[in-house]
Amino acid sequence: MHEVSIALSMLDIAAEKCRESGYNKIDSIRLKIGRASGVMTDALIFAFDVVKTDTIASGASVIIDEIPVSGSCKDCGRDFVAEDTYVLCCPRCGGMAFMINTGRELEILDMEVS
Amino acid sequence: MAKVKVVTRILEANERIAAENRKVFDEAGVYVINLMSAPGAGKTSLLEKTIEGLSKRLNIAVIEGDIAGTQDAERIGNLGIPVIQINTGGACHLDANMINEVLEELPLKEVDLLFIENVGNLVCPAEFNIGEDIKVMLLSITEGDDKPLKYPLMFQESSALILNKMDILPYTNVDINKIRNDASSLNPVIKIFEISCKTGGGMSEWTDWLVKAKVSNQRSAGSEKLNTDS
Numbered sequence: 529m530h531e532v533s534i535a536l537s538m539l540d541i542a543a544e545k546c547r548e549s550g551y552n553k554i555d556s557i558r559l560k561i562g563r564a565s566g567v568m569t570d571a572l573i574f575a576f577d578v579v580k581t582d583t584i585a586s587g588a589s590v591i592i593d594e595i596p597v598s599g600s601c602k603d604c605g606r607d608f609v610a611e612d613t614y615v616l617c618c619p620r621c622g623g624m625a626f627m628i629n630t631g632r633e634l635e636i637l638d639m640e641v642s
Numbered sequence: 643m644a645k646v647k648v649v650t651r652i653l654e655a656n657e658r659i660a661a662e663n664r665k666v667f668d669e670a671g672v673y674v675i676n677l678m679s680a681p682g683a684g685k686t687s688l689l690e691k692t693i694e695g696l697s698k699r700l701n702i703a704v705i706e707g708d709i710a711g712t713q714d715a716e717r718i719g720n721l722g723i724p725v726i727q728i729n730t731g732g733a734c735h736l737d738a739n740m741i742n743e744v745l746e747e748l749p750l751k752e753v754d755l756l757f758i759e760n761v762g763n764l765v766c767p768a769e770f771n772i773g774e775d776i777k778v779m780l781l782s783i784t785e786g787d788d789k790p791l792k793y794p795l796m797f798q799e800s801s802a803l804i805l806n807k808m809d810i811l812p813y814t815n816v817d818i819n820k821i822r823n824d825a826s827s828l829n830p831v832i833k834i835f836e837i838s839c840k841t842g843g844g845m846s847e848w849t850d851w852l853v854k855a856k857v858s859n860q861r862s863a864g865s866e867k868l869n870t871d872s
């Protein structure tokens with residue numbers, strides 16, 4: 529729902545990093561987005577296309593690495609990757625003593641600049 | 643073309659400002675509750691009742707977050723409580739910076755409890771920390787018993803879940819046990835209250851819990867101070 533504010537933060541971080549590195553044009557930005565981050569990737573790309581207008585990222589494309597929700601279970605001692613965006617019990621043994629390891633990411637990994 | 647490593651969390655700026663806010667609150671000894679729900683679940687009504695129950699014992703202040711309008715701040719202001727209205731102008735949640743900008747307008751040194759009524763929305767308020775001690779979620783029972791599984795994050799992030807409008811339970815087919823079970827599976831330590839802001843039912847369990855939460859927070863802050871002194 530707030531993809532515009534996320535797109536704006538993303539633009540701020542990327543633009544600063546680009547200038548810091550001595551470049552003045554961003555060609556692409558690669559993001560890591562967890563499935564349980566609450567961000568809709570289509571909406572984020574759309575929002576970014578709007579906010580990047582007339583900035584050093586105006587020609588930038590967005591590449592998204594989607595990260596599934598995964599965890600480790602203390603009951604059966606195994607790791608799991610979940611199909612859903614939320615996990616109620618360990619999909620392997622049904623146990624409740626698990627920890628979520630990935631799925632909430634919302635990060636800029638790297639970018640191509642020139 | 644060159645590749646530049648970034649590896650930065652996109653919400654990092656918000657987290658940083660939230661931590662700043664938290665420091666200001668801790669130093670002033672204010673316990674902060676981020677109150678979240680869908681529009682109309684009864685956040686402002688809960689605040690009115692809670693203020694009624696606690697304002698003799700504790701100094702309370704309120705920040706009202708709404709997309710537009712000042713009605714909620716007027717309702718709270720009528721109770722003689724310091725209140726600040728933030729209009730987000732379209733944004734679907736409060737963020738740490740919006741809170742940071744109004745901090746100076748509150749008499750924080752004299753405040754024990756600060757309630758921040760977030761924008762009515764079950765999705766994103768849970769993702770933006772604003773410097774609160776705890777998140778509390780309100781769900782009116784007419785919203786349906788499927789909500790924990792549809793909006794898991796808010797249930798996972800909240801310390802307490804308040805089920806409101808229990809007075810109209812007889813006129814609904816909502817399954818309170820299902821809400822309780824699903825919410826507890828998502829968050830085994832969530833504390834669940836059943837209340838009615840209309841009749842006042844269940845209100846004292848909630849306010850007693852809140853006072854205890856504040857006091858135990860004070861104690862742990864006190865012991866932290868002792869540790870760093872020694």
Ligand SMILES: Nc1nc2c(ncn2[C@@H]2O[C@H](COP(=O)(O)OP(=O)(O)O)[C@@H](O)[C@H]2O)c(=O)[nH]1
Pocket residue numbers: 679680681682683684685686687688762806807808809810837838839840841
């Ligand atoms: N029947 C009933 N109505 C309630 C209760 N709590 C709030 N309401 C009503 O629900 C509507 C929305 O309440 P409000 O506090 O403004 O909700 P908010 O948008 O979450 O701040 C108002 O008309 C309230 O009078 C309750 O416990 N029972």
Ligand SMILES: [Mg+2]
Pocket residue numbers: 685686687714759
């Ligand atoms: Mg309200």
Ligand SMILES: [Zn+2]
Pocket residue numbers: 529530733734735766767
């Ligand atoms: Zn939002």
Ligand SMILES: [Zn+2]
Pocket residue numbers: 601602603604605606618619620621622623
């Ligand atoms: Zn298991």
